Amino acid sequence: MADERVVKLAHILVNHSLRVQPGEKILISGSTSAIPLIKEAYRAVLKAGGHPHTNVEVPGLLGTFLREGSEEQLSYAGWQELLFYHMDGYINILSEENTKDLTNVESWRTTARSKARRPALEHLMADKAKWVLTKYPTQGYAQDAEMSLEELEDFIFGATNVDYAEIERSMLAAAARFDAASKVRIVGSNGTDVTVDIEGRKGIVAAGRHNVPDGEFYYTPNFRKTEGTIFFEWPTTYKGREISGIRLTFREGKVVEASAQKGEAFLFEALDADEGARYLGELGIGANFGIDRPTKDILFDEKIGGSIHLALGQAYEKGGPDGNVSVIHWDIVKGLKDGGEMYLDGELVQKDGKWVF
Structure with missing residues (x-):
């Protein structure tokens, strides 16, 4: 049976x-x-x-x-x-x-x-x-x-096996705030302070159409305008290899400094895959609060409520015009529940992984 x-x-x-x-x-x-x-x-x-x-x-x-x-x-x-x-x-x-x-x-x-x-x-x-x-x-x-x-x-x-209609309703309310903004600033642990430009973009609400499990909304950023540094504490697995402790610094959209505590050589191999590999193809906001812990599995980790993820490489066409082009699309997740903050055009909208509006 x-x-x-x-x-x-x-x-x-x-x-x-x-x-x-x-x-x-x-x-x-x-x-x-x-x-x-x-x-x-x-x-x-x-x-x-x-x-x-x-x-x-x-x-x-x-x-x-x-x-x-x-x-x-x-x-x-x-x-x-x-x-x-x-x-x-x-x-x-x-x-x-x-x-x-x-x-x-x-x-x-x-x-x-x-x-x-x-x-x-x-x-x-x-x-x-x-x-x-x-x-x-x-x-x-x-x-x-x-x-x-x-x-x-x-x-x-x-x-x-969740109620995707309910998850979708909660995400639509949050995405409306982002749609009206131009700059998303993410502040967090280990020196994280990075700003991603989404001006003119409309968020794609993902509620079980392409990924199951699901629960995120995401943007194709203006990839030439990313500025700042982000550190990813959670390990990630990409093409069968585990990389952890990734730190990326962006200037005019491009990764100009990079390091990893584990798997650094493979990180640089991915960044050098082509010109687009050092630019962002996606900014994603995790909104499934039923997933409460990372498991080194991007299909689940990127949906965790109170997290964000940045994808190096290829952009999704429907997320906005003039998206980045690359042979890679690598999502890397950062949790914001422990002291993290998110701002939209200077206004605090999330603290410690919880919405404040």
């Missing part, structure tokens, strides 16, 4: 996130570790009248591809384009068993793959097809979060 939590999550993905309509072609992608959710999502698409197609991945094959593929093979994305450009909706289920599998892959190999996938990624980021990303609990994720598998299941399903 299926776990009712999995059934509910599949219902959210198909009927709330994608709002699948009769006749739509829906791709469901995940590894063999996520078969229970893949099955329930497949069943839910059928009930909605859609045409489901699955892309079930074997754990470890991506690592084999990246380590052993030639430059020509790494630069080929034909299979992905064949699927992405002919579907109406995409359910991507993250379900890694070994989250460190790519740790020692040479950076040029991952960069080559990212460049090859960029057209398909831009296709999705421009909302030319519906898409949603979620996560299924695995032993690998449990180890990263320092939880048992059962604890992680409770954490994930508790975060995903």
Whole structure:
């Protein structure tokens, strides 16, 4: 008998996130570790009248591809384009068993793959097809979060299976304040004092359409105008590698100084991926107060109520005109519950992670 939590999550993905309509072609992608959710999502698409197609991945094959593929093979994305450009909706289920599998892959190999996938990624980021990303609990994720598998299941399903309509109402009120402002100043621990320009931008309220769990609103900043320094206490994992203690200093939008207490070499590899990698593509405000702790998982951490995140690299087209362009999009999260403050055009709007309006 299926776990009712999995059934509910599949219902959210198909009927709330994608709002699948009769006749739509829906791709469901995940590894063999996520078969229970893949099955329930497949069943839910059928009930909605859609045409489901699955892309079930074997754990470890991506690592084999990246380590052993030639430059020509790494630069080929034909299979992905064949699927992405002919579907109406995409359910991507993250379900890694070994989250460190790519740790020692040479950076040029991952960069080559990212460049090859960029057209398909831009296709999705421009909302030319519906898409949603979620996560299924695995032993690998449990180890990263320092939880048992059962604890992680409770954490994930508790975060995903929520009332997104209520979360959306609360975020709309906060986003209205930001929409009317030009400059967002973030002040916090370890010398953080950074200002991001969002003049002329309108916030995108994310309430379970593209990410599940969800609960953030975000902006495509005027990326040439970021000024100041920010320190990220929470560790982050990017392309299978853990980086922590990141400090970034911006001048005229560009990262001109950078350091990390762990993984600094990889930080610089990411910053040097291309010209756009040193500029911001996103300012995000976490607003899901049901997620109360970081787990080194960006899908959850960036939604934490009382946090902000900055994304280096590619901007989302719908977030505003003249957005940054890059082969990377790397979200890095900072908590503001311990002495943090946020100002809109000089007016205090959040203190210690709580709204003050």
